[in-house]
Amino acid sequence: MSIRLFDLTGRRALITGSSQGIGYAMAEGLARAGAEIVLNGRDEAKLRAAAQRLGAKHTLSFDATDHEAVRKSVDGFEADVGAIDILVNNAGMQHRTPLEDFPADAFERLLKTNISTVFNVGQAVARHMIRRGAGKIINIASVQTALARPGIAPYTATKGAVGNLTKGMATDWAKYGLQCNAIAPGYFDTPLNAALVADPDFSAWLEKRTPAGRWGKVEELVGACIFLSSDASSFVNGHVLYVDGGITVSL
Template identity: 45%
Template sequence: MASRLFSLDGRVALVSGASRGLGLAMARALAEHGARVVLNGRDAATLDAAAARLRAEGLDAGTCAFDVADHDASVAGIDAVAARHGRLDVLVCNAGIQHRRPLPEWRMADWERVVSVNLSSCFAMAQAAARHMVAAGRGRIVMTGSIMSVLARPTVHAYVAAKSGLWGLTRSLAAELGPQGVNVNCIAPGFFRTEMNEAILANPEFVAWVEGRTPLKRWADPAEIGGAAVFLASDAGSYVNGHLLAVDGGLVSVV
């Protein structure tokens, strides 16, 4: 008999920032393992197209458009998903943005935008999702952190601060929600070929630096994030809580 360890049959999963990139890849992997996935992003038309592509692959996918920086809209969106499907088993807080500037050029508005989308939104969404999960006595919350949750580079100050904070939030949520049956974990992706990295992918020197710095000697394909999400969302990850799971080709393990 095939193992049910990684099965998500009957589970409902909401993935923020899932119209493309890592969010869409995680949603696809969750759906391939049986979940009914709900894709979030800001643009309803883009989301509908992404969900239609998943349905064309035989997967169960719907959408819920909202801006994660609008915390009231996030809470309403999460409540609507739970009401529509009668449950919410998995929340992946994945939506994120980047802003790269030398320190003197940073404006407070840039800092606040990045922290709001990459960190504060995850607190608001986790709090809203936890209400449904705690009532059900089970649930999984997965944050998309970064290797910048534990490392740093110049120019990306708010991103490093927000992703480090997200790793801290993962631990505090794991501490409080664990006793109530909800596991909270954080995935730390290394360098993936997505739209967010368009600017650095256009720089051959930086591309080569990543290849040299990463023990697997290459950038990651977005599909390579899917296994970590399925693991943390499924019974396979039942005793994993408050963990930072690097999916980085070994980058954070070496100097």
């Protein structure tokens, strides 16, 4: 197998929620593989700082929960700059509260941030990919796509939806030459998990529960992202790739 299968030279990738954490790591990794990256986030100061560190030429500061704003931003970028060949739908949030006490407004925010963004940006970008007959969409799911833990039932519901929306995207769009897949990270040391990382009891539990015996490092997601962005995955569609140290396969 030629190493060129994983070469992203000449392709442009939009990564939502990429000013920090997993999105930033994936943007950095795609850039190292040759892609021209387009960063996205709502905090313009953080976005500019991330772009400066990565040497990214392009940023889009749309709110991914706003369907019309996403459409206008993507359409404008395609018209003014050029094609988005790869989309990584990474924007997301967490809220931890026992289900019986879970605030309704927090539930609605989770739905908008974790599911609506995947639909909004996925649809806006796919319309251009369909016209070109090619494209890669990678949605960021979670181990909670398959598993549940106390206190995060609505988050679990949203990530289950991301997994099934990924399957739906593949079912509708594979005939147009698109490959739509998901990466499901396990427990990674990120800002989203800062409270858990700081909890010695949780870290001890996680190390025992995970066959690999540790937290994941965000750079360990990059290989999966490059694979699903490249020609190496040309016949992979609707797949959820778990990168989790084995936690979903072990009791």
